[in-house]
Amino acid sequence: MDAFEQRLKKEQLRREEQGLVRDIISLQPAGAGNIVAARHSFVNLAGNDYLGLGSNQWLIAEFYEGLTPENRLELFAAGSGASRLMTGSHPGYQELEENLARLYGTGKALVFNSGYHLNIGLLPALAGKDDLILADKLCHASLIDGMQLSRAKVIRYPHLDYGCIEGLLGKYRDEYTTIFIVSESIFSMDGDLADLPLLTSLKEKYGAVLYLDEAHAVGVRGERGLGLAEEQGVADKVDLLVGTFGKAWAGQGAFVACTNLVYDHLVNTARSLIFTTALPRISIHWLNFLLPKITAMAAERELLLSNARLLRQGLQENGLITEGDSQIVPVIIGRADLAVAVANQLRQHGFWINAVRPPTVPQGTSRLRLSVTTDLSSELLASLPQLIAETAAAL
Ligand SMILES: Cc1ncc(COP(=O)(O)O)c(C=O)c1O
Secondary structure, eight states: OOHHHHHHHHHHHHHHHTTOOOOOOOOEEOSTTEEEETTEEEEEOSOOOTTOGGGOHHHHHHHHHTOOTTTOGGGSOSSOOSBIIIIIOOHHHHHHHHHHHHHHTSSEEEEESOHHHHHHHHHHHHOOTTOEEEEETTOOHHHHHHHHHSSSEEEEEOTTOHHHHHHHHHHHTTTSSOEEEEEESBOTTTOOBOOHHHHHHHHHHHTOEEEEEOTTTTTTSSTTSOOHHHHTTOGGGOSEEEEESSSTTOSOOEEEEEOHHHHHHHHHHOHHHHTSBOOOHHHHHHHHHHHHHHTTOHHHHHHHHHHHHHHHHHHHHTTSOOOOOSSEEEEEEESHHHHHHHHHHHHHTTEEOEEEOTTTSOTTOEEEEEEOOTTSOHHHHHHHHHHHHHHHHHO
């Protein structure tokens, strides 16, 4: 074994010792709320298909029946053939972006290939060496990577600590050209919510730019499913509102709703938009098909929240969680190896639940990340907390 291989081996051994090894497992969707792994069926509590649209057979049938010569699968290769700036931006993109801009009441919306592409593209394009980025400590890895790729000074503030942000804004306002505040609306691993009226008032008071990642809130929150900023009545005050299509939309891609000037700047400078092949037309067609439907799914959004509240209530009664009000429900276990052991035990009972460990979450906070969907029955949601509590206590 050469030195390089030895180094990798040592790192893998260290991961094994700490219960931090990750693996890719083949999983097959198996209808509403279920998945199959190694020929066993499990209730899926680990995905992000919150409204169950990815396994809604009626919706999918309607989608494929409605395909026209412009997007019929058999008439096109699976790929789009070029970057959006070359020949990859087929007409579906324009329709989608115009409709998103209209919904969000912004000058423009710009679609990227994924939330990851978008988040690693925005800050390097918009923030320079004379700028400051203030970001929540628990921001998603894609946002952190975007900050690292930018040349701006970065300060991570304690999770949801708005007093700290105000202190930093006051201290640094005159030292930097632009200050960006970066936050998620529903935090991806904690399921807790940002206070957006407070954040928008701070950004207005200090003339900062607010960059809000609504990956887990679009489709899910707000009257038309535009996100938590819609629900909290401040969507028009967010400068860079980001949504992803890979979660509640059961699709692929992401968008930023922004002004005309920001749009022009990104089209000219965002490397993860410019230097990558565009999405296939079938992906964009799904999003155009879904847009008028998902905006009308207020009843599904209510069901999702009531499912989540039912689960949270049961977990609270079993002493397992304390706060939060969203479809992402973390049960903190602590040690990584214990979290993995609890998740494995729950698999024996037919539940697919992931143990989330460092570096995704801070040391000592390994957890089960329960992801509620509209497909889960109230009986199941009512009985699961006791099983989790007994399983965790037995280890
Ligand atoms: C908060 C947040 N932003 C961005 C992303 C990345 O989105 P995508 O899966 O479309 O790359 C995720 C994915 O988990 C996320 O949780």
